[in-house]
Amino acid sequence: MSRIRLLSLQILVAIVLIGAWQLFSTVPVFGHMLLPPFFFSTPLDVGSQIVDWFTTGVIWKHLAITLWESILAFVIGSLGGVLFGFWFARQPRVAAVFDPYVKMANSLPRVVLAPIFTLWLGLGIWSKVALGVTLVFFIVFFNVYQGVKEVSTTVLANGRMLGMSERQLMRHVYWPSALSWMFSSLHTSVGFAVVGAVVGEYLGSAAGLGYLIQQAEGTFDVGGVFAGMFVLSAFVILIDIGVTLVEKRLLVWRPDAAEGRG
């Protein structure tokens, strides 16, 4: 399928879906509204809400807050994940001792932590950052751990035979291998940073996309909820495109880098 054909089909799907939504939410069928606007709003209302947000400029503040929380959650979670992943992989005894606790912590649905973080860190951005960190940390941690553990024994032996000291092995073999695993999970970890921020905002805050959606929901403004969802999707897609660009640059040496990941 050519690019243009594919794109036009994709646009067609959107037109059909939105058209059907507009139709069934405004034109009654046999005296019944299939999609009552109270529950489903209408594409026009949603669209005008979005336009309104952008023309008045209120949305920028919320976007900036969510973006900032996501970035902080990603950076802090990744740093922690890399450090601990490395440490555990190089110290099997530490890993063995902490193994059940790591599993326990990771098995916890993070949403239940949100109230505690709010209690500890208040309603500001840090409780949201903390929630994102708990999500990002484990993804990066497991990937880095794996990356260090699964360095090819031949490549390691080669490093040794070429005269590398333990420190040089760390820098030239373990580190690049661990980073490549971390980057291979970049989409997931960035996605989870956003999830942490938005869920945190949703559960209690004064700003951000999650807050916007929660506010609209509180007043039964379904149009506002949908508008928030659309802005959020666009926001995530933009970030994902950014991640793909970064990934392409960082993983040029990998055979599958060109193919990308979902």
Added chain:
Amino acid sequence: METGEVAATAVALEDATVAFRLADARVYTAVEKARLTVDHGEFVAIVGPTGCGKSTLLNVAAGLLKPAAGAVRIFDRPLSGLNRQAGYLFQADALFPWKTALDNVAIGLEIAGTPRRTALAEAQHWLTSVGLGAFAGRYPHMLSGGQRKRVALAQVLIRNPKILLMDEPFGPLDAQTRQVMGNLLLELWTRDRKAVLFVTHDLEEAIALADRVVIMSAGPGSRIIGDWKVPLQRPRDIFEIRLDPGFHDLHREIWSMLKDEVMKGYVQSTQPEARV
């Protein structure tokens, strides 16, 4: 060797026995009492059926494996730890996938403290020697199998090791590429005649390249069961040497012994329980 030097043995395995502990706590003796020497400047090829312990023997010479019994001497000194005099060309891909060909070759010098610019210039020189001058910026996955082996060869040779250990370096390559690589290896080797221990399962390749061909029996407890001098003159051309009558005679002689071991090795490798 007829060089006028003091006869120094580069590598000497003295009754080296290597055993592996298997998962079920049994012990598998891979190599038993292997006795092998490689002289200064000598090219020795080891041939044996698959699974007989050729890689194991090289790992012992490299200091990556410690023999359960026996001794390893490198230039008449007992080996402890890694063999710092040796360069090792591994059977499997061992290039750093995250480094370009140039960086892969330069790394041996860089970690020894050579300034990066000097190391890179030297690496470029070595890449050119192995015919890959134009591929410096490629990552390993963008190179063919044969090209990767060339980079690996340059990576090892740039450090100028006194001993070269090579484990079926041309194994996965097609027949033509193997011959080209064989000639390249001989050409590079002729420049400074390092001691070479070259493992292969291809008897023809062994005879064409080496000064001596050593045959290992099938495992377990495989031993060195034959040692032939190759009376063919140098410089050699791999393409032409195979037409030499001396080549054929030696090949027939060695093969008559090797084929029994190959059959044994095949039977044993299909019956794991019979191996301990």
